[in-house]
Amino acid sequence: xxxxxxxxxxxxxxxxxxxxxxxxxxxxxxxxxxxxxxxxxxxxxxxxxxxxxxxxxxxxxxxxxxxxxxxxxxxxxxxxxxxxxxxxxxxxxxxxxxxxxxxxxxxxxx
Amino acid sequence: xxxxxxxxxxxxxxxxxxxxxxxxxxxxxxxxxxxxxxxxxxxxxxxxxxxxxxxxxxxxxxxxxxxxxxxxxxxxxxxxxxxxxxxxxxxxxxxxxxxxxxxxxxxxxxxxxx
Numbered sequence: 001x002x003x004x005x006x007x008x009x010x011x012x013x014x015x016x017x018x019x020x021x022x023x024x025x026x027x028x029x030x031x032x033x034x035x036x037x038x039x040x041x042x043x044x045x046x047x048x049x050x051x052x053x054x055x056x057x058x059x060x061x062x063x064x065x066x067x068x069x070x071x072x073x074x075x076x077x078x079x080x081x082x083x084x085x086x087x088x089x090x091x092x093x094x095x096x097x098x099x100x101x102x103x104x105x106x107x108x109x110x
Numbered sequence: 111x112x113x114x115x116x117x118x119x120x121x122x123x124x125x126x127x128x129x130x131x132x133x134x135x136x137x138x139x140x141x142x143x144x145x146x147x148x149x150x151x152x153x154x155x156x157x158x159x160x161x162x163x164x165x166x167x168x169x170x171x172x173x174x175x176x177x178x179x180x181x182x183x184x185x186x187x188x189x190x191x192x193x194x195x196x197x198x199x200x201x202x203x204x205x206x207x208x209x210x211x212x213x214x215x216x217x218x219x220x221x222x223x224x
Contacts, residue, residue: 034211043114043200043215044153088153092211095158095166096143096204102152 003027006089006101015110019076022088023101026070032092033065035074038103039085047074047087079108112137114216116201122222128189131219135182135203141165141185143213144176147198156199159184160206188221196223 006023013019021035032051037045041075050056053067064073086103093099115134123129135142143166146154155168159178176186182203188195198220202213 029133032211041217042197043202045215046212049211090153090211093166095160096141096202096206096211096213097155097158097166097168098143098153098211098213099155100145100153 001026002102004089004091004101005097007104008102010107012104012107013079014110015079015081017079017108019074019079019083019106019108021074021076021087021089021104021106022068024070024092025072025099027091028067028070030091030093033063033072034090034092034098035061035063035072036088036090036100037085038088042087059082079106081108081110083108114201114203114214116216116219118200118219119217120222122224123191124224125191125193127191128187129191129221130185131199131201131221133184133186133201133203133216135184135201136214137203139203139214140182141204141206142178142182143202143204144184144186145200145215146170146201147200147218148196153200156186186214191223193223196221198224 034049035047038044048063049083062075078084089101143158158166178184196216200218202215
């Protein structure tokens with residue numbers, strides 16, 4: 001079993017839709033949780049990070065962590081074609097070692 | 111502010127050869143990490159360097175090695191290349207200290223092994 005599991009998609013939604021992206025993880029010691037976005041032929045870029053359980057909001061993006069169920073979510077409101085990318089969840093181990101999910105490919109269509 | 115720079119961007123090698131990839135972190139960043147990205151396995155951690163010392167290592171064979179120089183620039187080397195080493199190799203830098211997982215990635219070096 002992988003430490004971080006993520007549905008690879010692809011996920012296709014119409015513009016303006018609310019998108020829900022999810023991951024599960026196995027190691028209860030993880031405390032930091034991140035969402036990265038990767039456009040085609042680019043490196044990943046950090047969207048948001050949260051510490052422990054709870055919600056964090058940044059514009060149209062909301063990250064949610066439920067440590068009791070080991071569940072990580074990213075919600076995108078009013079999705080735009082420019083949101084089309086691969087979204088990677090990640091957890092932080094020792095130092096700066098990130099364990100990534102395999103990524104969910106999202107396409108927002110006009 | 112310049113981002114993370116990786117060279118070369120693309121390269122083709124044959125089995126048995128070796129390859130060296132280079133990474134220049136964002137100015138002032140002291141931690142450099144390397145990741146391998148493949149369609150099947152996704153992003154996998156290779157190693158992390160901080161102040162010229164390897165601080166963390168992933169589950170890769172000894173053919174994969176790296177180093178960091180006093181100016182924080184880093185190189186990784188893969189010896190005796192195998193077909194399965196074909197991947198996008200990503201370098202990421204961070205300020206370090208807070209360990210929040212805020213890494214800044216370069217665009218990667220795409221290695222094809224024939």
